[in-house]
Amino acid sequence: MTKQYHSSTSKLKKNVLSLNWVSATTKGGKRQRICAFVVVGDGAGSVGYALGKAKEVPEAVKKAIDKATANMFKVHLRDNKTFHHDINTKYCGTKICIRSAKSGSGIIANETVRSALNALGVKSATVKVIGSSNPYNVIRALFKGLEIIQPPKLIAARRGISVKQVIGI
Template sequence: MATTEAAENQSPAQADDGNARTRDNNRGGGGGRGRGGPGGGRDNNRGRGRGGRDDRRGGRGGDDDGEELIEKLVHINRVAKVVKGGKRFGFAALVVVGDGKGRVGFGHGKAREVPEAINKATAAAKKKMIRVPLKEGRTLHHDGKGHFGAGRVVVRSAPAGTGIIAGGPMRAVFEALGVADVVTKSVGTSNPYNMIRATFDGLTNQSSPKSVAQRRGKKVADLLGRGGQVSEAEAQAEAEAITE
């Protein structure tokens, strides 16, 4: 009854003002819930979706770059083609690529611009990488020779601290390969293409004691015994130290 009497005592203007305030409050609350609920959810979902896509892209990039490769530009040659309107210049690049852990490859590419030629050569080098067994991860297991055309090279293993004694294209190959101690000599042509091919011919002939023992059906310690010059304990320790 009190509520009814209060309502009856209110003037029409006061009643209209109260109803308007009630409607404004309802609108504000509903609007806040609407914006904070579905709208906020959409914004959050968009943020999570974009973040997820960016993470996936970053993951793919990380997989591609997971293997850090050493790229060495050995030689760039400019060639010209004479046409009716003048000369058209092109570029040929020779690149050596390696992982510094026993894998190396070389490739060459041609294009109208230098960066494109380098990219082509790098892609070709990555497809033709070979694995070379290394002794203690720093030098070759044995001496070797390689030749291609008029190019002839000699590669020799060296003790620790020797460094890379090589010049020109051969140095780039051994730096990309991860060799720290080696002695080399190039006899014949100085053409970088033939020198690189001759060097790779010598590296492909490299073999490790482990592969020789498997091929001959023997143990690595038997091969390292050297006809009784080394004790069995030393030969066994040396065999256990060989990983490739």
């Protein structure tokens, strides 16, 4: 499921979720840097996220985009619009409930999750964030849930039933 995915970066959807000043105290004083948190997706089921640190904002964003592109993985979507099944995941103090939705309902989620799902290419989903709304924890919990998603063919083969029975048609 966590296959590496490489594509030209010009076709990717890039969303900068946060830019923060960070400092490291050294013997000579404080060293100020910028930390960029980025989500990158191709809009067709592949997505990745990363942090990039540098002295200047454009350099930090570029580093984060390069790392996120290298860490992209494929997520199995139903009709390239929504998820196959509901998922509940937790990361630190953040719990996320990801639910598939009817076609045309749109993405009902907070701003951080919505930008990640837009980069992924999801058209309809409902996501509830419970607990901490820290963007780092929210994205990590979301991606933990996205990695759990399995295609119906794999589930049907493991259970020994047809794909139609798994989907519920």
